[in-house]
Structures are given as structure tokens and as C-alpha cells.
Amino acid sequence: MAKIVFEEVTKTFPTKDRKNRRNRRNKEQFTALDGIDLEIEAGEFVVVVGPSGCGKSTLLDLLGGLTRPSSGRILLDGKPITGPGLDRGIVFQQYALLPWRTALGNVEFGLEATGVPRRERSSRAREFLDLVGLTGFEDRHPHELSGGMRQRVAIARSLAYDPDVLLMDEPFAALDAQTRESLQDELRRIWQRTGKTVVFITHGIEEAVYLGQKVAVMTSRPGRVKEIVPVSFGARGDGFQGEDLRSSPEFARYRHEIWTLLHDEVARAQQLEKEEATV
Ligand SMILES: Nc1ncnc2c1ncn2[C@@H]1O[C@H](COP(=O)(O)OP(=O)(O)O)[C@@H](O)[C@H]1O
Numbered sequence: 001m002a003k004i005v006f007e008e009v010t011k012t013f014p015t016k017d018r019k020n021r022r023n024r025r026n027k028e029q030f031t032a033l034d035g036i037d038l039e040i041e042a043g044e045f046v047v048v049v050g051p052s053g054c055g056k057s058t059l060l061d062l063l064g065g066l067t068r069p070s071s072g073r074i075l076l077d078g079k080p081i082t083g084p085g086l087d088r089g090i091v092f093q094q095y096a097l098l099p100w101r102t103a104l105g106n107v108e109f110g111l112e113a114t115g116v117p118r119r120e121r122s123s124r125a126r127e128f129l130d131l132v133g134l135t136g137f138e139d140r141h142p143h144e145l146s147g148g149m150r151q152r153v154a155i156a157r158s159l160a161y162d163p164d165v166l167l168m169d170e171p172f173a174a175l176d177a178q179t180r181e182s183l184q185d186e187l188r189r190i191w192q193r194t195g196k197t198v199v200f201i202t203h204g205i206e207e208a209v210y211l212g213q214k215v216a217v218m219t220s221r222p223g224r225v226k227e228i229v230p231v232s233f234g235a236r237g238d239g240f241q242g243e244d245l246r247s248s249p250e251f252a253r254y255r256h257e258i259w260t261l262l263h264d265e266v267a268r269a270q271q272l273e274k275e276e277a278t279v
């Protein structure tokens with residue numbers, strides 16, 4: 001049985017905005033996602049890539065149980081998602097850390113809801129800060145950490161209560177290129193070590209190719225899954241990563257394939273906007 005199944009999932013938002021009114025049958029609705037079908041296996045690393053505004057965050061919010069589908073359903077371990085849960089950890093683009101708590105305190109915070117005893121919380125939090133390479137920074141507050149370090153804390157916090165599924169919405173988008181690439185390596189290492197199911201959202205093609213075992217390319221609005229591109233690098237198991245992998249011909253082929261799929265969508269979105277402007 002697949003870990004996560006999207007069955008004909010649609011998400012509409014009520015709107016008064018004429019510009020966004022694409023669905024003429026129901027003039028008060030804006031369709032953000034239209035018939036998403038997607039299956040994700042346990043332990044898989046799936047990247048969802050798509051143009052801005054195509055519904056990526058909407059899709060992740062649905063998975064996180066933060067909102068409900070307008071129609072269709074999403075199954076997790078065969079059961080419909082009815083709300084947020086400790087079986088899913090979410091990492092957003094902005095560092096959703098508590099500014100008055102230290103790095104350790106922020107990771108412990110995630111454990112307080114799970115009923116882990118106080119003493120165990122601290123040792124577990126240290127263990128996960130170590131996993132993301134932050135040993136020695138336990139007592140720093142968020143403002144004393146770099147952007148990359150803050151995002152590491154956010155990852156440690158979502159891993160500490162041991163969710164099966166890690167949901168990530170453009171978590172590295174605000175970081176500089178070098179930090180982003182090193183966090184991509186860290187994330188792959190953590191995924192390999194922990195065997196979590198990861199759903200990672202990005203608008204970056206290189207990031208998608210580098211991270212994903214499968215890359216789901218979305219259409220521009222309303223969002224649908226246009227194509228799923230399986231990505232595999234034969235030599236990856238032999239430590240083939242970083243610049244070697246990024247500059248390989250295989251990498252360039254995948255990048256081009258996904259670029260072509262996305263390029264058509266961006267062109268279509270621009271055309272839609274032009275039509276709407278003249279209505
Ligand atoms: N709560 C909401 N109410 C109305 N419209 C929304 C809401 N959330 C998202 N949208 C609209 O749905 C579309 C998809 O948004 P989003 O999922 O954030 O896209 P992405 O993350 O791919 O950039 C956008 O046009 C956005 O304006």
C-alpha cells in the first residue's frame with residue numbers, strides 16, 4: 001500500500017476577485033488544484049516542482065492537514081487525512097522558530113506535545129541538533145544563528161518527534177546558493193539515514209533534480225500533475241554527489257527534460273494573464 005495517495009483532489013477558494021475567476025460555471029470559486037492524482041511510497045523522496053502560483057503550497061497544506069480538499073481525498077497509510085498530526089513534520093520557507101527560545105529549546109518545543117519526559121527531551125533534542133550539524137550551538141537564540149543554521153534547527157525540530165513523513169515547502173529558497181547546496185546534501189544524508197518519506201516543494205529545477213527520486217512537474221493554474229519524472233544516477237551510491245553530480249551529463253539531461261516541461265507551463269501562464277488583462 002502506498003504511504004500517501006491523492007485521489008482526484010481539488011481545492012477551490014472562494015473569491016470576489018474578477019481576475020482570478022477562471023471557472024465560469026461557478027463564479028465565486030477560484031480553482032487552485034484541479035484533480036490531483038499522486039501516489040507516494042513509504043520512504044520515497046518526492047519533489048514537486050511547478051511555476052509560482054500553481055498550487056504547490058496548497059498541496060502541501062492539504063497534506064499537512066492545515067486545510068481540507070474541496071473534493072477528492074488524501075489518504076495517509078490508507079486513512080483520510082483529517083487534520084494536522086505528529087505523523088507529519090512540516091518545514092516552511094520562513095524559519096518558524098520561537099525567537100525567545102534557544103536552538104535546543106526550539107527542538108524541545110516539538111517534543112513537548114508528544115509527552116516525552118523532560119530529561120529525555122533534552123537528550124533527544126541534542127541528538128537531532130547533532131544530526132543536522134549544530135553541536136555546539138545548542139544555547140544560541142535564533143537571532144544569533146545564520147539563515148542556514150536556523151533552517152537546520154527547523155529541520156531538527158520537525159525530525160525530533162519522529163514523524164514518518166517530512167513535508168517541506170521551499171525550505172531552502174531564502175538561502176544563498178552555497179548554503180542551499182550544503183543543506184541539500186545534509187537532507188539527503190538524513191533521509192538515507194532515517195528512511196523518512198519526504199515530500200519536498202520547490203520552484204528550482206536543479207534542486208528538484210538533485211534531491212528527488214521522483215520529480216512531479218505541475219501545470220500552471222489550475223494545478224495538476226503534468227508528469228512524473230523518475231530520476232536516478234547510477235553512481236550515486238558510490239558517493240557521486242555535489243559538483244561532480246551537478247556537472248554530469250545525466251544531470252544536464254534531467255534538468256533539460258524538466259525545464260522543457262516547465263517552460264511550456266510558464267508560457268501558458270503568461271498567455272492566461274495576457275488574456276485576463278484584456279477581458
Ligand atoms: N487561502 C487562499 N484564498 C484564496 N486564494 C488562495 C489561498 N491560498 C492560495 N490561494 C491561491 O491559490 C493559488 C495557488 O497558491 P499557492 O499554493 O500558494 O501557489 P505556489 O505555492 O505554487 O506558489 C494562487 O493563485 C493563490 O493566490
Ligand SMILES: [Mg+2]
Nearest residue numbers: 056057058169
Ligand atoms: Mg508556495
